[in-house]
Amino acid sequence: MDNLFVALFEILSFGAIVVLVVLGLGIIASMMGIFNFAQGEFVLLGAYVTYIVYSAGLPVWLGMLAAPFVVGALGFVLERSIVRRFYAAPVVAMLGTYALGLIIREIVRGLIGGLYLSVPEPLGGSVSIGTMHFSTWRLVIILITALVMIGSYLLLARTAFGLRIRASLENPALARASGISTNAIYGATFAFGAALAGLAGALIVPVFSLFADLGLRFLIQGFVAVMVGGVGSFAGPVAGAGVIGTLAAALPWIIPPVIADVLVFVLAIIFIKFRPQGLISTKGI
Amino acid sequence: MTETTQTTALRIPLRVSRSRQLQVLPIIEIVVLVIGALLPLVLKDYLTVYATRVLILCLFALSFDLVWGYAGIMSFGQAVFFGTAGYGVALLARDLGVTSILLVLPAGLLIGLAFALLLGGFLLLGRHPSSVIFVSLGTLTGSYAADRVARGWYYLGGQNGIPSIPPMSLGSYDITEGPVYYYLALGILVLVYLLCRFLVRSQFGLALAGLRENEQRIAFFGYQVQRLKAIIFSFAGAIAGLAGSLYAFHEGFVWPNMLGVVMSTQVVLYVLFGGSGTLIGAVIGTVAIEAVSFWLSNSYQDIWPIILGALLLLVILFRPAGLISLILSERERVGNFGRPPGKGDHGSS
Numbered sequence: 001m002d003n004l005f006v007a008l009f010e011i012l013s014f015g016a017i018v019v020l021v022v023l024g025l026g027i028i029a030s031m032m033g034i035f036n037f038a039q040g041e042f043v044l045l046g047a048y049v050t051y052i053v054y055s056a057g058l059p060v061w062l063g064m065l066a067a068p069f070v071v072g073a074l075g076f077v078l079e080r081s082i083v084r085r086f087y088a089a090p091v092v093a094m095l096g097t098y099a100l101g102l103i104i105r106e107i108v109r110g111l112i113g114g115l116y117l118s119v120p121e122p123l124g125g126s127v128s129i130g131t132m133h134f135s136t137w138r139l140v141i142i143l144i145t146a147l148v149m150i151g152s153y154l155l156l157a158r159t160a161f162g163l164r165i166r167a168s169l170e171n172p173a174l175a176r177a178s179g180i181s182t183n184a185i186y187g188a189t190f191a192f193g194a195a196l197a198g199l200a201g202a203l204i205v206p207v208f209s210l211f212a213d214l215g216l217r218f219l220i221q222g223f224v225a226v227m228v229g230g231v232g233s234f235a236g237p238v239a240g241a242g243v244i245g246t247l248a249a250a251l252p253w254i255i256p257p258v259i260a261d262v263l264v265f266v267l268a269i270i271f272i273k274f275r276p277q278g279l280i281s282t283k284g285i
Numbered sequence: 286m287t288e289t290t291q292t293t294a295l296r297i298p299l300r301v302s303r304s305r306q307l308q309v310l311p312i313i314e315i316v317v318l319v320i321g322a323l324l325p326l327v328l329k330d331y332l333t334v335y336a337t338r339v340l341i342l343c344l345f346a347l348s349f350d351l352v353w354g355y356a357g358i359m360s361f362g363q364a365v366f367f368g369t370a371g372y373g374v375a376l377l378a379r380d381l382g383v384t385s386i387l388l389v390l391p392a393g394l395l396i397g398l399a400f401a402l403l404l405g406g407f408l409l410l411g412r413h414p415s416s417v418i419f420v421s422l423g424t425l426t427g428s429y430a431a432d433r434v435a436r437g438w439y440y441l442g443g444q445n446g447i448p449s450i451p452p453m454s455l456g457s458y459d460i461t462e463g464p465v466y467y468y469l470a471l472g473i474l475v476l477v478y479l480l481c482r483f484l485v486r487s488q489f490g491l492a493l494a495g496l497r498e499n500e501q502r503i504a505f506f507g508y509q510v511q512r513l514k515a516i517i518f519s520f521a522g523a524i525a526g527l528a529g530s531l532y533a534f535h536e537g538f539v540w541p542n543m544l545g546v547v548m549s550t551q552v553v554l555y556v557l558f559g560g561s562g563t564l565i566g567a568v569i570g571t572v573a574i575e576a577v578s579f580w581l582s583n584s585y586q587d588i589w590p591i592i593l594g595a596l597l598l599l600v601i602l603f604r605p606a607g608l609i610s611l612i613l614s615e616r617e618r619v620g621n622f623g624r625p626p627g628k629g630d631h632g633s634s
Contacts, residue, residue: 106594273419
């Protein structure tokens with residue numbers, strides 16, 4: 001019984017990590033219609049910023065706080081200077097952001113080499129309930145993921161900024177005519193998606209360590225999750241990430257990890273084939 | 286209304302015939318062929334070996350150019366056909382002792398074809414027409430999954446792959462790396478190139494180019510768009526398989542990277558850089574990138590991937606039609622009667 005709870009906790013915390021990583025990707029894909037292949041590298045940068053702050057002798061949580069802002073700012077600059085040129089075609093956007101991601105990843109690889117750098121958890125130890133022990137930091141990740149999800153939802157659904165984003169998505173020409181600067185909105189949305197990736201990277205670096213392919217590890221998983229959930233809404237990618245993350249974490253308990261890993265993708269692709277609109281097909285929020 | 290239709294109908298053959306007056310493309314092709322044929326005479330032995338590898342990669346690049354440059358299918362996992370064929374012939378050689386060139390090359394071709402039929406059939410055919418993003422993600426995932434399987438499966442050698450494959454043989458003669466293998470690869474490349482050239486200039490090829498430019502319009506003309514895509518995808522898979530089997534015997538070993546995302550994106554880079562939608566562009570792109578890679582690999586090994594990324598970015602931003610567009614007029618890039626690829630709604634559906 002205890003083992004079951006521990007397993008469920010493992011699965012839940014991994015699912016939360018995938019949701020956190022995919023959220024930014026899903027927002028960019030849903031609200032802007034492009035698949036950002038550099039998203040994994042934004043996760044990597046978030047982790048790297050945290051490491052830099054930590055290795056400068058400052059507390060880890062400060063680095064984690066700085067990561068979303070630094071990565072978000074970089075995302076804004078990249079969107080305004082390069083990414084906006086890719087909007088004409090989805091495949092060009094895919095290749096262009098892939099190239100961007102490749103450059104970022106290789107620069108980081110050049111800086112850290114092939115090392116696995118570790119960053120400590122700001123809150124170590126574990127919480128005990130009876131004979132079961134749960135890692136405090138993983139609990140914190142689950143909690144923060146929930147908060148970020150609620151926060152992002154409120155931002156998109158309840159604020160004037162969210163309304164402008166949705167208006168720009170729904171009908172760019174009309175939005176511009178109504179005085180909304182769609183260019184600025186795209187920049188801000190991309191920056192917001194990048195900031196979420198930065199936060200994800202910062203939070204998961206104590207769990208996975210920092211290495212150059214950290215972002216790559218989640219990239220394909222992220223895309224598949226977004227497609228499974230359904231592009232075009234906020235809820236879709238979150239639901240997709242939940243399903244993919246849970247499956248990816250749960251299956252290795254039952255079948256060999258390699259088969260589990262491949263099976264998740266095969267199942268996901270078959271699902272998308274027969275339900276291209278995804279789990280949640282409503283547009284909007 | 287009828288009048289307009291007639292003028293357009295008259296104009297199209299005119300443009301085709303005018304483009305045939307300009308003969309830059311055949312000149313480039315002949316120059317490349319002559320250089321290719323003379324190269325082993327001037328190169329040192331170890332460079333001939335490297336050049337052979339590049340020729341095989343050219344063959345692989347052709348397969349990607351067919352699906353992306355001509356049909357507008359973003360196959361982001363083309364290496365899965367290259368790699369499975371490589372693994373397939375490696376297993377044939379290791380476990381069954383089959384190394385005859387007359388058996389292993391067709392075997393590689395068939396393995397590539399079979400996998401492409403499976404994956405292409407699943408991704409491209411069916412009741413819902415597949416979006417370009419779905420196809421690219423599907424192929425990418427296929428390539429990633431194959432990589433994972435190869436890494437995790439002890440029978441396939443895991444991380445290390447399958448080492449020391451015996452050389453390919455013709456009767457009792459072993460075809461080892463060097464000038465003989467070079468000319469073998471060159472001969473196959475030229476043959477496949479000519480076949481592709483014939484194909485893309487046929488009615489079928491024009492339908493493909495139309496598909497790339499405006500899928501809906503081609504569908505309205507009564508073409509079975511999805512079937513066209515599946516056919517060219519499988520054909521390209523067979524070429525990739527052939528390249529994979531040549532590569533496996535040339536290197537003497539196969540390893541998981543041959544199947545995976547790295548190899549898959551490398552081929553995208555070759556074709557985009559040289560110029561997608563022209564067959565010779567794929568060849569020139571591969572040679573250019575591999576040559577620079579070889580030159581830089583000694584001194585600047587660490588920054589080479591960064592340069593590669595930057596090159597890709599620059600090409601996408603400023604030269605979507607690739608290097609070849611510097612010397613070749615827009616009109617002559619055969620089968621492309623409109624916007625340059627990469628601009629407008631290229632590939633969108």
